[in-house]
Amino acid sequence: MSTASANVIPERNYLNDPKGLKSWLLTKDHKRIGLMYLFAIMFFFLLGGIFALLIRWELLTPAVDIMEHDTYNKMFTLHGAVMIFLFIIPSIPAALGNFVLPLMLGAKDVAFPRLNLASWYVYCLGALFMIYALVTNPADTGWTFYTPYSTQTNTAVISTTLGVFILGFSSIFTGLNFIVTIHKLRAPGMTWFRMPLFAWGTYATAILQVLATPVIGITFVLLIMERLLGIGIFDPALGGDPVLYQHFFWFYSHPAVYIMILPGMAIISETVSVFSHKKIFGYKLIAFSSLGIAFVSFLVWGHHMFTSGQSELAAIMFSFLTFLVGIPSGIKVFNWLATMYRGSISLEAPMLYTLSFLILFTIGGITGIFLGALAIDIHVHDTYFVVAHFHYVMMGGTVMAFLAGIHYWWPKIWGRMYNEFWAKIACALIFIGFNMTFFTQFIMGTQGMPRRYFTYLEQYQPMHGFSSIGAFVIGAGFVIMAVYLIAAIFKGRPAGNNPWGSLSFEWLTSSPPPHGNFDEEPVLEHGPYDYDTIEVVATK
Amino acid sequence: MHDVADGHPSFLQHHFFEPEQQAEAAKLGTWLFLLTEILLFGGLFCAYAVYRAWYPDMFYEAHLQLNVVLGATNTVVLITSSVTMALAIRAVQMNKSKQAIWLLVATLAFACTFLVIKYFEYSHKFHLGQLPGKYYSFTGLEGNNPHVFFSVYFLMTGLHGFHVLGGMGLITWMIVKVSKGKLSGEYYTPIEMTGLYWHLVDMIWIFLFPLLYLIG
Amino acid sequence: MAQAAAHSSKKSHVHIMPLKVYMAVGAALLILTFVTTEIAQFDFGEFNIYIALVIASIKAMLVAFFFMHLWWDNKLMFVTFSIGLITLTVFIALTMVDTMDRGSINPETAGQINPKAEMYNSPDFGKGGHHGDAEGAASHDSTAADSTGAHIDSTAAEMSEGAGEGETATSGAGTQPPGDGSSTH
Numbered sequence: 046m047s048t049a050s051a052n053v054i055p056e057r058n059y060l061n062d063p064k065g066l067k068s069w070l071l072t073k074d075h076k077r078i079g080l081m082y083l084f085a086i087m088f089f090f091l092l093g094g095i096f097a098l099l100i101r102w103e104l105l106t107p108a109v110d111i112m113e114h115d116t117y118n119k120m121f122t123l124h125g126a127v128m129i130f131l132f133i134i135p136s137i138p139a140a141l142g143n144f145v146l147p148l149m150l151g152a153k154d155v156a157f158p159r160l161n162l163a164s165w166y167v168y169c170l171g172a173l174f175m176i177y178a179l180v181t182n183p184a185d186t187g188w189t190f191y192t193p194y195s196t197q198t199n200t201a202v203i204s205t206t207l208g209v210f211i212l213g214f215s216s217i218f219t220g221l222n223f224i225v226t227i228h229k230l231r232a233p234g235m236t237w238f239r240m241p242l243f244a245w246g247t248y249a250t251a252i253l254q255v256l257a258t259p260v261i262g263i264t265f266v267l268l269i270m271e272r273l274l275g276i277g278i279f280d281p282a283l284g285g286d287p288v289l290y291q292h293f294f295w296f297y298s299h300p301a302v303y304i305m306i307l308p309g310m311a312i313i314s315e316t317v318s319v320f321s322h323k324k325i326f327g328y329k330l331i332a333f334s335s336l337g338i339a340f341v342s343f344l345v346w347g348h349h350m351f352t353s354g355q356s357e358l359a360a361i362m363f364s365f366l367t368f369l370v371g372i373p374s375g376i377k378v379f380n381w382l383a384t385m386y387r388g389s390i391s392l393e394a395p396m397l398y399t400l401s402f403l404i405l406f407t408i409g410g411i412t413g414i415f416l417g418a419l420a421i422d423i424h425v426h427d428t429y430f431v432v433a434h435f436h437y438v439m440m441g442g443t444v445m446a447f448l449a450g451i452h453y454w455w456p457k458i459w460g461r462m463y464n465e466f467w468a469k470i471a472c473a474l475i476f477i478g479f480n481m482t483f484f485t486q487f488i489m490g491t492q493g494m495p496r497r498y499f500t501y502l503e504q505y506q507p508m509h510g511f512s513s514i515g516a517f518v519i520g521a522g523f524v525i526m527a528v529y530l531i532a533a534i535f536k537g538r539p540a541g542n543n544p545w546g547s548l549s550f551e552w553l554t555s556s557p558p559p560h561g562n563f564d565e566e567p568v569l570e571h572g573p574y575d576y577d578t579i580e581v582v583a584t585k
Numbered sequence: 586m587h588d589v590a591d592g593h594p595s596f597l598q599h600h601f602f603e604p605e606q607q608a609e610a611a612k613l614g615t616w617l618f619l620l621t622e623i624l625l626f627g628g629l630f631c632a633y634a635v636y637r638a639w640y641p642d643m644f645y646e647a648h649l650q651l652n653v654v655l656g657a658t659n660t661v662v663l664i665t666s667s668v669t670m671a672l673a674i675r676a677v678q679m680n681k682s683k684q685a686i687w688l689l690v691a692t693l694a695f696a697c698t699f700l701v702i703k704y705f706e707y708s709h710k711f712h713l714g715q716l717p718g719k720y721y722s723f724t725g726l727e728g729n730n731p732h733v734f735f736s737v738y739f740l741m742t743g744l745h746g747f748h749v750l751g752g753m754g755l756i757t758w759m760i761v762k763v764s765k766g767k768l769s770g771e772y773y774t775p776i777e778m779t780g781l782y783w784h785l786v787d788m789i790w791i792f793l794f795p796l797l798y799l800i801g
Numbered sequence: 802m803a804q805a806a807a808h809s810s811k812k813s814h815v816h817i818m819p820l821k822v823y824m825a826v827g828a829a830l831l832i833l834t835f836v837t838t839e840i841a842q843f844d845f846g847e848f849n850i851y852i853a854l855v856i857a858s859i860k861a862m863l864v865a866f867f868f869m870h871l872w873w874d875n876k877l878m879f880v881t882f883s884i885g886l887i888t889l890t891v892f893i894a895l896t897m898v899d900t901m902d903r904g905s906i907n908p909e910t911a912g913q914i915n916p917k918a919e920m921y922n923s924p925d926f927g928k929g930g931h932h933g934d935a936e937g938a939a940s941h942d943s944t945a946a947d948s949t950g951a952h953i954d955s956t957a958a959e960m961s962e963g964a965g966e967g968e969t970a971t972s973g974a975g976t977q978p979p980g981d982g983s984s985t986h
Contacts, residue, residue, distance in 0.1 A: 659836045
């Protein structure tokens with residue numbers, strides 16, 4: 046443990062070279078931009094988390110605990126909008142992806158560094174609109190902004206959707222940048238099939254970001270126009286069709302769910318191999334299943350609309366197509382399991398989160414197939430079953446993978462290790478708290494507890510209470526995590542170049558990396574997962 | 586910042602190995618951007634398709650209110666501007682900056698003409714009360730919900746108009762770049778990208794014209 | 802050598818096309834504009850739109866292949882462009898599978914939601930100022946707007962469609978009798 050005296054933090058690294066606030070605000074270094082993104086999204090994660098805790102606090106009992114129904118409506122809208130548009134969509138691609146992807150490819154930077162910086166500022170601008178809406182008169186429509194209610198409520202729908210519209214540009218810029226980077230900036234020897242799977246996952250994500258995001262842009266333009274001019278496209282009173290709005294909305298927002306989960310899967314593909322010290326099983330299948338998920342994601346959006354009054358033919362078709370999503374997702378899960386099989390697994394924090402991901406995502410994914418089945422969906426639609434499914438995929442999936450990534454790359458980002466003991470405690474708290482919170486919601490959902498109500502029947506009291514306690518357990522886990530991760534930045538012991546004994550490119554350079562990523566131009570001599578042929582020594 | 590490595594031309598950014606790679610990256614990036622533009626307009630095309638299928642008679646009646654002659658003129662104007670744009674790029678490739686500037690100025694002039702004609706069309710409709718959505722007050726049409734046609738019309742042509750304005754900005758910037766001698770047969774990526782964008786704007790109008798003005 | 806992985810095509814960058822090509826393509830585009838404008842005066846029934854779209858597509862392809870150099874460029878650009886068009890087609894086609902085919906089981910959901918927007922019912926419609934029109938029609942209680950409004954205060958029921966599903970939209974709004982709403986074919 047303490048024998049790592051050889052590990053030193055390089056004197057000049059991207060964190061201190063060059064110095065000064067201005068050099069950060071005008072930086073074109075992808076690592077710094079990634080870090081700025083990380084701070085921004087963690088702020089909004091905190092905010093969204095506080096909203097979540099307030100919601101669960103209110104739901105502790107059926108009575109009015111801390112807020113009235115109007116406030117509650119705003120609260121769950123804010124929780125959804127902040128978590129989805131400000132945290133989870135940019136979380137892995139824009140923060141971790143920005144930091145890691147060029148390093149993994151052996152590139153000096155992303156293809157368009159200025160556009161990359163612009164994307165961060167555009168993100169901040171979009172966030173400002175959302176914050177403005179938040180402090181004035183937050184929307185109470187739910188994060189989906191369904192018409193006709195969203196055209197009638199007197200809350201700040203316009204500034205919120207305008208914020209999302211602007212955030213869309215930042216998402217597009219990131220995606221566009223990554224596609225070009227992967228196509229054009231790979232290091233010598235880095236063929237498509239020697240790329241780390243994280244790059245493949247990011248690539249599939251980026252395709253979705255570029256293809257789907259413009260549609261949400263035009264959707265919200267039309268929604269804003271509907272509010273301003275009453276154009277009659279979405280508002281039934283004016284001759285419009287609210288179900289058409291749902292088509293528009295979900296044509297983006299269903300692929301957006303895969304914008305959230307695909308990079309999570311990409312991280313898991315890395316960590317599962319590194320911490321099993323074993324070559325990844327089924328490399329090409331994992332790579333292509335990412336593209337497969339991206340492809341299928343455009344064909345299934347109608348499963349959000351089974352009870353909206355869309356045509357029966359469309360519902361049947363979308364239901365059938367939805368089942369296809371299970372194939373590439375299943376391929377991935379089984380390949381990860383096969384990778385772990387007979388590996389020498391070390392249960393360090395990133396691997397604990399990886400295992401959490403595998404368990405929770407599988408539950409979330411399979412309940413997704415339930416919901417894709419028309420008949421079952423009509424029974425459980427708009428209940429806590431849907432809420433639980435969504436959180437199992439998004440928090441149990443993406444956030445767990447994000448945390449795995451944070452713990453995996455934290456020593457690379459800062460050059461220092463965090464406290465492993467507290468990391469394990471925090472992971473246990475989050476895992477247990479998460480299941481307390483959301484597994485009960487599956488049960489409540491099947492019993493008919495509808496979502497988005499600020500009160501409920503007495504019969505749900507025990508489960509709602511349990512669920513709320515679970516939410517606070519999660520909160521405690523995150524507080525501990527914040528403390529040890531921040532402490533690591535200042536006091537952690539130097540991690541060395543490769544604390545985990547990983548084979549991918551980003552661990553070849555120093556921790557933290559120098560300004561130009563690599564002191565010498567890197568040349569790939571082995572695949573990213575050749576643990577069967579190459580002995581790597583961890584520097585921890 | 587890293588120094589420009591030995592032998593690297595001044596326009597080559599530090600993270601690229603050579604100009605060819607940089608140019609290809611820029612071109613791919615631009616095409617991806619155009620992809621987002623296609624899908625942005627795509628939402629409006631979808632709304633158009635749905636409402637035209639629901640109200641075929643109303644769409645026919647309402648489209649008679651548009652002036653085909655002005656629409657066709659604008660199509661000709663925009664196509665001609667596309668030709669001059671393509672020729673401007675060719676001129677830069679052949680290092681004929683003076684010719685390039687004249688062709689770009691011509692492109693800009695065509696773009697202005699397009700917007701002026703659009704302005705006359707719009708103001709005529711405003712005058713008649715053929716406004717989008719709930720501001721619609723024209724009584725001369727019988728069909729169901731004619732205001733939806735004008736909503737779609739103004740949204741599509743309006744969004745397109747904004748793109749023409751953006752294109753004019755880019756073209757002006759290119760005129761400055763060419764006259765400062767920043768672009769040449771060796772490095773002409775910016776004007777090539779501007780051209781791609783301008784052709785896309787033209788291409789979208791190629792579809793808007795028959796869909797809005799020539800409903801049979 | 803360094804960028805070996807990065808590209809496949811080297812020729813595209815220095816390609817200068819002869820003047821003749823641009824002129825010919827420009828002329829073809831102008832001719833096709835003339836053709837589509839003239840042909841629109843004849844009635845081919847439901848083929849009208851297909852004829853117009855085919856001509857527009859030919860024009861667009863001329864622009865893409867020649868002005869935008871897709872013909873000579875790296876195939877990647879063509880693939881990128883095609884993916885955009887395919888995605889758009891999927892979007893429009895699957896959306897219309899819904900909008901054109903409603904009502905097989907619940908006939909009241911067939912056709913468009915509200916063939917007569919509330920503003921046309923207003924006695925003031927078309928007279929003078931445009932602004933009050935929509936608000937003036939609020940007395941018509943069969944519109945979806947009002948039925949939605951009634952629910953808002955009680956609970957969050959109206960907003961309960963969401964990340965998963967939604968049910969209120971058409972069921973609240975589809976008040977038109979089915980025959981009335983089907984001027985489509």
